[in-house]
Amino acid sequence: MPSTRPGSPLFEITGVTVRFGGLTAVDDVSLTAFPAEVHGVIGPNGAGKTTLFNVCCGFVRPSSGRLSWRGDDVGELRPHRLAGMGIARTLQSVDLFRGLTVVENVMVGADRFRRSGFLSSLFALPRSAADERRLREAAMAAMAETGVAGYADRLPGSLPYPVQKRVALARALAAEPDLLLLDEPASGLGHDEILELGEFVRTLTTRTSVILVDHHMDLVMSVCDRITVLDFGRTVAAGSPEEVRDTPAVIDAYLGEEARRGGGDD
Numbered sequence: 534m535p536s537t538r539p540g541s542p543l544f545e546i547t548g549v550t551v552r553f554g555g556l557t558a559v560d561d562v563s564l565t566a567f568p569a570e571v572h573g574v575i576g577p578n579g580a581g582k583t584t585l586f587n588v589c590c591g592f593v594r595p596s597s598g599r600l601s602w603r604g605d606d607v608g609e610l611r612p613h614r615l616a617g618m619g620i621a622r623t624l625q626s627v628d629l630f631r632g633l634t635v636v637e638n639v640m641v642g643a644d645r646f647r648r649s650g651f652l653s654s655l656f657a658l659p660r661s662a663a664d665e666r667r668l669r670e671a672a673m674a675a676m677a678e679t680g681v682a683g684y685a686d687r688l689p690g691s692l693p694y695p696v697q698k699r700v701a702l703a704r705a706l707a708a709e710p711d712l713l714l715l716d717e718p719a720s721g722l723g724h725d726e727i728l729e730l731g732e733f734v735r736t737l738t739t740r741t742s743v744i745l746v747d748h749h750m751d752l753v754m755s756v757c758d759r760i761t762v763l764d765f766g767r768t769v770a771a772g773s774p775e776e777v778r779d780t781p782a783v784i785d786a787y788l789g790e791e792a793r794r795g796g797g798d799d
């Protein structure tokens with residue numbers, strides 16, 4: 534795979550539209566993720582953030598538009614192709630394997646570097662001690678980074694939600710992605726945990742690009758190099774945090790949401 538020149542786009546979404554029946558959830562949205570940058574997607578509830586994220590993961594096929602990876606059209610993006618391309622993701626729903634321990638879950642992320650399938654060998658075929666050791670070491674390193682190494686042998690369901698989110702992040706990092714897609718990483722976290730998350734995501738840019746979808750304005754503003762603001766499926770602003778912060782359409786979108794919810798943030 535050719536290396537990406539500094540400054541050349543890593544992942545591009547061009548003119549993507551997603552329709553669900555008569556509803557246009559994402560309307561002609563374009564976004565470019567550059568190497569070593571965090572690109573944020575924000576917007577009030579129902580703005581189309583998760584739908585756009587699902588397009589990036591191959592869960593949702595756009596009605597029109599184009600996706601490209603390192604300058605090449607990726608055509609129909611499929612979730613199972615992401616890891617091989619160098620893309621990892623965490624989902625809002627956490628999505629850990631309930632029957633596997635924490636370390637086994639994270640080893641699934643590191644599986645990208647194995648020849649034979651990790652899951653098939655886990656459930657059926659014997660695998661070499663060296664393979665097992667290497668995967669476990671990679672998993673433990675990722676878990677140490679996100680602060681969950683102490684939970685290695687626990688089942689995810691027995692852990693608090695914020696810890697499960699850290700496990701999911703460790704699993705994505707164990708894949709050593711070139712692009713990390715994070716859907717609502719701050720949901721369910723307290724104020725201090727969100728600050729910690731923001732600092733951690735910032736450190737990731739030495740080794741991966743990040744697309745971060747979240748509605749926590751403070752997190753996105755403090756962590757992202759570039760931001761795309763959606764409202765009713767459309768891009769209402771795009772640029773640096775400074776550029777989007779004072780855009781009237783952004784203020785309108787958030788004030789509008791506050792009014793709809795009766796004020797306050799969650």
Ligand SMILES: Nc1ncnc2c1ncn2[C@@H]1O[C@H](COP(=O)(O)OP(=O)(O)OP(=O)(O)O)[C@@H](O)[C@H]1O
Pocket residue numbers: 553556557558576577578579580581582583584585748
């Ligand atoms: N599978 C689907 N079928 C029909 N409509 C959908 C589907 N998924 C999303 N929508 C609709 O598309 C619009 C955008 O939803 P989406 O979940 O992408 O917004 P969001 O910005 O992620 O919102 P939230 O912050 O509440 O998660 C909403 O009106 C939603 O009801």
